[in-house]
Each structure stands twice: as structure tokens, then as C-alpha cells.
Amino acid sequence: MIKVQLIAITIVALLSLNATAGEKPNIVLLFADDAGYGDFGFHGSHHFKTPNLDQLAKSGVRLTSFYVTGATCGPSRAGMLSGKCQQRFGFEEINVPGIMSDHSKLLGDEMGLPTQLPTMADHLQDLGYRTAVFGKWHMGVADRYHPLKRGFDEFYGFRGGARSFFAYPDPNRAKRENLMERGFEGFKEHEGYLTNVLADEACDFIQRSQDKPFFVYLSFSAVHTPMQADPQDKDTFSELNGTRRIAAQMMLSMDRACGQVLDKLKELGLSDNTLVVFSNDNGGPMDKNGSSNFPLSGVKATQLEGGLRVPGLVAWPGKLPAGVDYELPLSTLDLLPTFVAAGGGDPSVIEGLDGVDMLPYLRGGNKGRPHQTLCWKMETRGAIRDGDWKLLRFPDRPAELFDIVKDPGEQNDLAADNPELVKTLFKKLFAWELELQRPLFMLRREEEGWSSRRADEFRSPPAETY
Structure with missing residues (x-):
């Protein structure tokens, strides 16, 4: 009789565990590269077409x-994947190999996301998720930085930061970090247009992974250079010309790829139990890929809004509201932390996180500000958003202050009218910087270029007709 009762209890427990596992949402992170803030239909673009993301x-x-x-x-990606400001672990000033070949020669395999830091994939694996990344990695090319050693199952x-959207005719002449790779060292060039191939791979993974919750990080290289449609x-x-036209075509391809993944979720009946996020790694560079950050000033590698503010979409049917805007800074x-919380974990026990679980704020249960203060730093440049105020600090001229809600284009400098507020924000920014680690990889100005250019060059937003 006791054995029967024990068996019954065991069966109930197993059923309970299975039910709990079934309630965990799948998580899909769709991530663009160098896209312009204004180049999406849901941000009012007149020419670029993004119907799937608009939906x-x-x-x-x-x-x-x-x-x-x-x-x-x-x-940007180091901060996102770790949930910590990347300056806290010295990943501050430059991109890892794959973009700057001279840095690769100088530092070799030393550049990458520090291996002692767990990634969002590590945390989700611990919660029972099957994890996969498709596309651009850019967190280090050495084997110890490989995605399969950083929490990803597939x-x-x-490994690098950019590559051709088409197969290299002679892979032996391409850099190792730019070659397509399946698993670990399964180097073989793809067939077809890269954006489409990545969508196919993501859909195949979703098809194969229905028996347990999964996490897909679909890391597009579009619309980063090279400009290839x-x-x-x-x-x-x-109606468009030159690089601008190619950028629109590349964006259309990426939107279509996002739609393909969303359609696959719907086809398999997984949409209602999948948390989907779309975003981008930084502002558009404009002069390199023809992007537009309208109505924001600034570009990639500047701390104006056009360099730091990016599109963000979060959808989870039945768990989050539909068709609404959330206006406070995230x-x-x-x-x-949002993914961990959605997956049944407790992000509060993860040491050193700088982020918060967005879900209570997006659901309306928490009416407070997720972040009173956000800070950024690159070399001696710095920026801080505190409430509705944003201060920009420069190494070669006075700071600038903006009411970022009333003036998101950063056109009206209010620093002279608010000297005490400027002083207060300087102190807050300095206090944050005292918590940071020295940069692991130092910037060479002649290679990066942006740091020696004045923000004034990017002050005026491009024409709205874009």
C-alpha cells in the first residue's frame, strides 16, 4: 500500500514538473545591426517598408x-548578453576582432566577453531552455569565447562583426572569424542570401525544439555593411537612390525574415506561449549604410539619442497589452532579467545585474520608473539620463543639457540656464564611473574615427522625407 502511494505521489510530481515546464514561454530575440531609428514603419518611415515588424x-x-x-x-551586445553595464568588466571602447584588423594583430585572442560572466543563454539553460544563436556573434573569435561555451546549445x-551576405567564392582567402560556422569549427559557406538563410535556420530550430521551452537569439547582420541587397x-x-535604396532593400529582407519566424511560431501553435522581442544594437551610422535616425540627432558611436536610442518591441499574447506605447526609459x-523572470527564475538572486524585469512595468502593475538614471561612457566622453534630463560631457568643450522628453532631437542646450543641475548630474556621472573597471581594450582614434568628431556634425536630424 505504501509503495502504491509513493508511486502515485511520484507520478503527480512528474506531471506537475511537466506542467510547469509547459508553462514556460518560448523566447525569441530578433536583433538588427546598425539599423536607423527612423527606418521602420512603426516609427513613421515614409519609404522603408517593415510590414511584419509593424504588425x-x-x-x-x-x-x-x-x-x-x-x-x-x-x-552594446556585451552589456545586453550579460545584463551588466559592459564598463563594469572593461568592455568599453572598441569592437572585438572582425572589424579592426590591427587590433586583432595587437591583442590577438585576448578580446572578447570575459568568460567568467554568465550570459542570458547560460541563465536560460539553467531554467531548462534549449538555446540557439543564429548570425553575428561578435563577442570574441577565440575558441574560449565561442557561443557553445557561453550558454548556447546550437x-x-x-564569430566576427561583419561579412558578405553572399558566400565567399574562395573561403580560404577570408578571415576565419568571417566564415560561416555550424556548431564548433563546422566551417562551410552558406547558399543564398544570408538574411534568408538565418531565418531558415531559426525556423528549423523552432520546428525541432517544440518538446521543451526554447530561446532563439536571431542576430542579423543587416543592415550593417557591406551594402548588399x-x-x-x-x-x-x-524612388530612392544609391546606398539609401540598398539599405531599404536590406531592411525589407530583414523584415521578411522576421515575418518568417513569426509565421513559423503561428503555424506550430506556439505564438501564444512565446515572448518576442525586436531591437537593434545601436543607432544607424548614416554615412556608411544610408540609415536615418530621424527625429533623433546623432549616429552610431555618438552619445546623442541617435546613437543610443533604438527601436524596441515586446509582444507576448495574453500576457502583455497590445498596440500600446511604453514611454519611460528602458x-x-x-x-x-526579463527573460529569466518569464522563464520562472528569480533575477534578483543574480549578482550585479544592472537591468530590471520589464514585465511588471509593461503590464501596468508597477507605475514607477524602471530606471531613474542611465549612464554611458566611451573614453572621456560621457552621458547621463536622470529622469527627463540628459547631460552630455565632452573632453574638449562645455557640457550640454537637454530636456530629453520635450527635446528628443537635442536641439536646445539648457546647460547655461541650469548650472546647479549640471553640477548635480556631473557628480552622479562621476559616482557611476568610480564603480567601473579600466577598459580592457584601448581605442585607437585613427581607426574608430568617431571620438575626434564633434557632436555638432550630427546635431540636425536628416530630412523627414526619409
Whole structure:
């Protein structure tokens, strides 16, 4: 009789565990590269077409003050994947190998996301998730930084920061970090247009992973250079010219790829139990890929809004409201704790996180500010947003102060009218910087270029007709 009771209890427990596992949402992170803030239909673009992402915006929450942790690709992704300001562990000033070949020669394998830091994939694995990353990695090219050693069960993509959207005709002449790789050292060039291939791979993973909760990090290289459009879109956007036209075509391909993934979730009946996030790693560089950050000033690698504020969409049917805007500041730092909380974990026990669980705020249960203060730093430049005020600190001229809610284009400098507030924000920024580690990789100005250029060059937003 006792054995029967024990068996019955065991069965109930197993059923309970299975039910709990079934309630965990799948998580899909769709992540663009170097996209312009104004180049999305849901942000009012007149020419770029993003119908699938526009529909995602209607089905979820649009984050209108969503920030990255850094204005360039590598540091931004390091902060997002770790849930910590990347300056806390010295990943501050430059991109890892794959972009700056001289740095690669100088520092070799030393550049990458420090291996002692768990990633969002590590945390989700601990919660029972099957994890995969497709596309751009950019967190270090050495084997010890490989995605399969950083919490991901599957990887198909490239270790570096950018590559051709088409297969290299002679892979032996390409850099190792730019080659397509399946798993660990399964180097073989893809067939077809890269954006489409990544969508196919993500959909295949989703198809194979329905038996347990999964996390997909679909890390597009679009619309980063090189400017190469899908041949099937060659006749589109005839009203645009040059790089601007190619950027619109590349954006269309990326939107179509996002739609393919969303359609796969719907086809498999997984949409209602999947948390989907779309965002971008930094502002558009404009002069390199023809992007537009309208109505924001600034570009990639500057700490103006156009370098730091990015699109943000969060959709979870039945768990989050649909078709609404959330206007208070949030950050890509918040993705890790949000994913952990959605997966049944407790982000409060993770040491040193700088982000917060977004879900109570997006649901309306918490009416407070997720972040009173957000800070950014690159070399001696710094920026701080405290409430509705934003201070920009420069090494070669006086600080600038903006009411960022009334003046998101940062056109009206109010520093001279508010000297005490400027002093207070300087102190807050300095206090934050005292918590940081020295940069692991030092910037060479002649390679990065941006740090020696005045913010004034990017002050005026591009024409709205974009």
C-alpha cells in the first residue's frame, strides 16, 4: 500500500514538473545591426517598408525610450548578453576582432566577453531552455569565447562583426572569424542570401525544439555593411537612390525574415506561449549604410539619442497589452532579467545585474520608473539620463543639457540656464564611473574615427522625407 502511494505521489510530481515546464514561454530575440531609428514603419518611415515588424508592434508594446548600453556593436551586445553595464568588466571602447584588423594583430585572442560572466543563454539553460544563436556573434573569435561555451546549445553564424551576405567564392582567402560556422569549427559557406538563410535556420530550430521551452537569439547582420541587397528585391524602392535604396532593400529582407519566424511560431501553435522581442544594437551610422535616425540627432558611436536610442518591441499574447506605447526609459540591460523572470527564475538572486524585469512595468502593475538614471561612457566622453534630463560631457568643450522628453532631437542646450543641475548630474556621472573597471581594450582614434568628431556634425536630424 505504501509503495502504491509513493508511486502515485511520484507520478503527480512528474506531471506537475511537466506542467510547469509547459508553462514556460518560448523566447525569441530578433536583433538588427546598425539599423536607423527612423527606418521602420512603426516609427513613421515614409519609404522603408517593415510590414511584419509593424504588425508585431500592433500586437505588443512599443518601447519609445529604449536604450542600448553602448553606441557601437560589440560593447552594446556585451552589456545586453550579460545584463551588466559592459564598463563594469572593461568592455568599453572598441569592437572585438572582425572589424579592426590591427587590433586583432595587437591583442590577438585576448578580446572578447570575459568568460567568467554568465550570459542570458547560460541563465536560460539553467531554467531548462534549449538555446540557439543564429548570425553575428561578435563577442570574441577565440575558441574560449565561442557561443557553445557561453550558454548556447546550437550556433550557426560567424564569430566576427561583419561579412558578405553572399558566400565567399574562395573561403580560404577570408578571415576565419568571417566564415560561416555550424556548431564548433563546422566551417562551410552558406547558399543564398544570408538574411534568408538565418531565418531558415531559426525556423528549423523552432520546428525541432517544440518538446521543451526554447530561446532563439536571431542576430542579423543587416543592415550593417557591406551594402548588399537580396537579388529578389533589386527592382524595389525605385524612388530612392544609391546606398539609401540598398539599405531599404536590406531592411525589407530583414523584415521578411522576421515575418518568417513569426509565421513559423503561428503555424506550430506556439505564438501564444512565446515572448518576442525586436531591437537593434545601436543607432544607424548614416554615412556608411544610408540609415536615418530621424527625429533623433546623432549616429552610431555618438552619445546623442541617435546613437543610443533604438527601436524596441515586446509582444507576448495574453500576457502583455497590445498596440500600446511604453514611454519611460528602458534598456537592453533589462532583457536578461526579463527573460529569466518569464522563464520562472528569480533575477534578483543574480549578482550585479544592472537591468530590471520589464514585465511588471509593461503590464501596468508597477507605475514607477524602471530606471531613474542611465549612464554611458566611451573614453572621456560621457552621458547621463536622470529622469527627463540628459547631460552630455565632452573632453574638449562645455557640457550640454537637454530636456530629453520635450527635446528628443537635442536641439536646445539648457546647460547655461541650469548650472546647479549640471553640477548635480556631473557628480552622479562621476559616482557611476568610480564603480567601473579600466577598459580592457584601448581605442585607437585613427581607426574608430568617431571620438575626434564633434557632436555638432550630427546635431540636425536628416530630412523627414526619409
